[in-house]
Amino acid sequence: GAGVSQSPSNKVTEKGKDVELRCDPISGHTALYWYRQSLGQGLEFLIYFQGNSAPDKSGLPSDRFSAERTGGSVSTLTIQRTQQEDSAVYLCASSSGFEAFFGQGTRLTVV
Amino acid sequence: QKEVEQNSGPLSVPEGAIASLNCTYSDRVSQSFFWYRQYSGKSPELIMSIYSNGDKEDGRFTAQLNKASQYVSLLIRDSQPSDSATYLCAVADYGGSQGNLIFGKGTKLSVKP
Numbered sequence: 001g002a003g004v005s006q007s008p009s010n011k012v013t014e015k016g017k018d019v020e021l022r023c024d025p026i027s028g029h030t031a032l033y034w035y036r037q038s039l040g041q042g043l044e045f046l047i048y049f050q051g052n053s054a055p056d057k058s059g060l061p062s063d064r065f066s067a068e069r070t071g072g073s074v075s076t077l078t079i080q081r082t083q084q085e086d087s088a089v090y091l092c093a094s095s096s097g098f099e100a101f102f103g104q105g106t107r108l109t110v111v
Numbered sequence: 112q113k114e115v116e117q118n119s120g121p122l123s124v125p126e127g128a129i130a131s132l133n134c135t136y137s138d139r140v141s142q143s144f145f146w147y148r149q150y151s152g153k154s155p156e157l158i159m160s161i162y163s164n165g166d167k168e169d170g171r172f173t174a175q176l177n178k179a180s181q182y183v184s185l186l187i188r189d190s191q192p193s194d195s196a197t198y199l200c201a202v203a204d205y206g207g208s209q210g211n212l213i214f215g216k217g218t219k220l221s222v223k224p
Contacts, residue, residue: 033212042216043155043199050211091154093212098143098203100212102154 002026004103006092012109013082021077021106025094032075033093033100034067043091049075082110113138115202117215125223130187132218134200137181143203144176144183149217150196159185190222 005024013019025032034046045059049069060066064083069075079086087110093100114137124130132146143162147155161167161174161183173186183202187194197217204213 031211035214043214045213048211089154095212098211099145099157099160100201101157105154 004092004094004101006090006103006106008106009104010107010109012111015084015110016081018078018080019082019108021079021090021092021108023075023077023092023094023103025073025075025092026096026101029094029096030072031095031100032069033095034075034077035091035093036088037091037105038088046077046090079108082108084110086110113204113213115200115213115215117198117200117218119216120219121221122218123221123223124190126190126192128190128222130190130194130220130222132185132187132198132200132220134183134185134202134215135181136183136200136202136213138202138204139178139181141181141202141204144174145201145203146172146174146185147199147201147214148196149199155199187220190220192222192224195220195222 007022030051032049035043037043047067048056064080067077089105089107091105093102116135146159148158149155159174161176164176164178167174171188175184197219199217200215202213203211
């Protein structure tokens with residue numbers, strides 16, 4: 001595709017449910033980032049994948065959060081037992097070097 | 112703790128004026144610097160990248176980098192109301208813990224007609 005694609009665009013879930021957010025990076029981009037942005041706040045780094053290297057998970061806020069990247073392409077961010085404080089926009093970006101391009105984001109609302 | 116600092120604003124300028132956005136970073140080994148624009152409710156959009164000391168111009172935008180002072184800025188000439196957005200400074204950090212890309216919290220720019 002022409003850009004980074006994220007799905008779903010919006011997700012409303014009940015507290016305690018698990019959710020999966022998907023990111024399809026730009027073809028050929030080896031680096032993939034997940035960020036979280038709460039309303040009116042800056043970007044909070046979550047996790048970074050680079051090629052076949054072990055991911056940098058240092059930004060994951062708790063063990064309820066996990067992410068994987070299959071075949072060096074599509075990535076899934078999973079949040080288990082969602083809490084209201086997980087409500088935010090989850091942004092994915094990909095890069096072939098240091099210029100990173102963002103998807104449109106997934107707005108997650110936990111009710 | 113490697114950091115990227117920006118004034119949160121809001122920075123308000125009249126239409127047609129020059130808007131000056133500033134960013135400082137803590138890590139001397141950083142090599143690559145980026146400016147993103149984020150409209151309300153949208154995702155960040157890359158508008159400038161700069162890798163060498165000095166100025167880089169692209170249309171109405173000029174990025175300025177001073178590695179000795181650990182300072183990068185963005186100038187927007189002939190500011191338009193459509194430039195009203197939050198501008199995020201990002202720094203590539205070799206060997207950093209945040210996947211080599213650290214963001215400031217952004218400066219909100221408002222251009223008044």
